Amino acid sequence: MKKNKFLSDLDFLIGEWETEVYNTSFLPDQSMKLKGTVLFEWFEEQTFLIMRSSVEGDGPPKSVAIISQDDTTKQYQMLYYDERVVSRIYNMSLEKDTLGLWRDAPKFFQRFEGKLSADRKTIKGSWFNSTDGKEWQHDFNIDYQKIS
Structure with a gap:
């Protein structure tokens, strides 16, 4: 199978990233910070991008995504x-x-915006949600730092 050339703009994501979740709506103490990791890797000769994430403690759940x-x-x-x-x-x-x-x-709109550093080794992001797609509430911030 040939490499998916349409994903080449995402090459910078490949590797392991440390994450820090903070300023959350789902934790009782707004000052708490949750540490975690995200791994981006190629699937089947670079046909899809796989994301696997986990956070220590009682934060966002372990997840997997295909891009x-x-x-x-x-x-x-x-x-x-x-x-x-x-x-x-x-x-x-x-x-x-x-x-x-x-x-x-319907009834659960979501948005994420992450700002990339010039070297693309840091992403500072925020998640927002809405019940109607018009009025948005901040959900949490998440920062990514590439480590490999």
Whole structure:
């Protein structure tokens, strides 16, 4: 099978990243920080990008996602699943220094915006959610630091 050339813009993600989740709506103490890791790796000769994440303690659940891009529309998509038995499909974008994810599902809209450092080894991001897609609430911040 040939390499999926439509994913070449995401090469910088390959490897292991440390994460820090903070300023959360789901923890009783807003000052708490949760540490974790994310691993991005190629699947089947670089046909898809796989993301595996985990956080220490009682934070976001362990999850896995598969990322690809439509060859005609150039739209990235992420198929997400976590240990809570949550399965979601996100649209994804990469524009200059901003990585975006969004989901427009009835009664539970979500948005992520991550700012990339110039060397693309740090991502500072925030998640937001909404029940109607109009009024948004901050959910949590998550920072990524590449370690390998």
